[in-house]
Amino acid sequence: ETGVTQTPRHLVMGMTNKKSLKCEQHLGHNAMYWYKQSAKKPLELMFVYNFKEQTENNSVPSRFSPECPNSSHLFLHLHTLQPEDSALYLCASSQGEGGVYNEQFFGPGTRLTVL
Amino acid sequence: AQKVTQAQTEISVVEKEDVTLDCVYETRDTTYYLFWYKQPPSGELVFLIRRNSFDEQNEISGRYSWNFQKSTSSFNFTITASQVVDSAVYFCALSEMNRDDKIIFGKGTRLHILP
Numbered sequence: 001e002t003g004v005t006q007t008p009r010h011l012v013m014g015m016t017n018k019k020s021l022k023c024e025q026h027l028g029h030n031a032m033y034w035y036k037q038s039a040k041k042p043l044e045l046m047f048v049y050n051f052k053e054q055t056e057n058n059s060v061p062s063r064f065s066p067e068c069p070n071s072s073h074l075f076l077h078l079h080t081l082q083p084e085d086s087a088l089y090l091c092a093s094s095q096g097e098g099g100v101y102n103e104q105f106f107g108p109g110t111r112l113t114v115l
Numbered sequence: 116a117q118k119v120t121q122a123q124t125e126i127s128v129v130e131k132e133d134v135t136l137d138c139v140y141e142t143r144d145t146t147y148y149l150f151w152y153k154q155p156p157s158g159e160l161v162f163l164i165r166r167n168s169f170d171e172q173n174e175i176s177g178r179y180s181w182n183f184q185k186s187t188s189s190f191n192f193t194i195t196a197s198q199v200v201d202s203a204v205y206f207c208a209l210s211e212m213n214r215d216d217k218i219i220f221g222k223g224t225r226l227h228i229l230p
Contacts, residue, residue, distance in 0.1 A: 004159070041222075042119075042219070042220045042221060042222045042223070043160075043206060043208075043220040043223075044220075045217070045218055056217070058217075088158065090158075090159070090160065092160070101148040101165070101210040101212065101218075102165075103162045103165055104160075104162060105162070106152075106159040106160040106161070107159055108157060108158045108159045109158040109159065
């Protein structure tokens with residue numbers, strides 16, 4: 001596979017469930033990102049990882065827990081979510097030392113619905 | 116305060132017409148980056164352009180052109196001879212150099228190109 005892939009593409013979960021979103025990049029990049037895109041808000045940066053180290057947590061609630069085991073994989077662990085967390089979750093990656101001022105390559109997103 | 120404003124929520128034009136998408140930004144930094152991304156119906160954002168604050172030259176890439184005006188804090192995007200495949204949501208974004216790993220997106224402009 002090429003580019004940035006995300007699984008699953010769609011997820012429906014209850015508020016008491018625990019699930020994980022997966023992102024994988026095949027571009028040899030060093031930085032990876034999670035974004036949230038909801039219907040009524042601008043695209044929001046959630047987390048940034050550079051060389052597997054988290055460099056940004058944009059005031060995200062603790063019910064979202066990221067994990068970056070290596071520079072190619074990024075997870076977003078979800079637990080006790082709220083209906084307002086329903087959104088499209090996008091993963092992205094970039095080259096170099098990271099930093100959002102680099103060109104980012106995005107995955108297709110996971111459409112999450114919390115019931 | 117909203118840092119990136121895309122005042123046009125939705126635009127519809129007939130194919131082959133030219134269309135300009137507006138972006139106004141707000142920053143106190145002297146060094147920053149501006150971006151345009153395209154989000155087609157498939158979901159993943161596609162990078163179009165990055166411009167740093169010291170380079171005010173306008174840029175043309177095929178049917179796409181960008182007009183960067185620091186005096187008015189604007190970074191407008193024009194599509195010439197629009198095509199149906201240009202239908203998408205277009206996002207303008209700002210990254211300030213002294214705000215490592217922060218990027219702020221506008222709310223996006225949904226562009227419909229009618230056949």
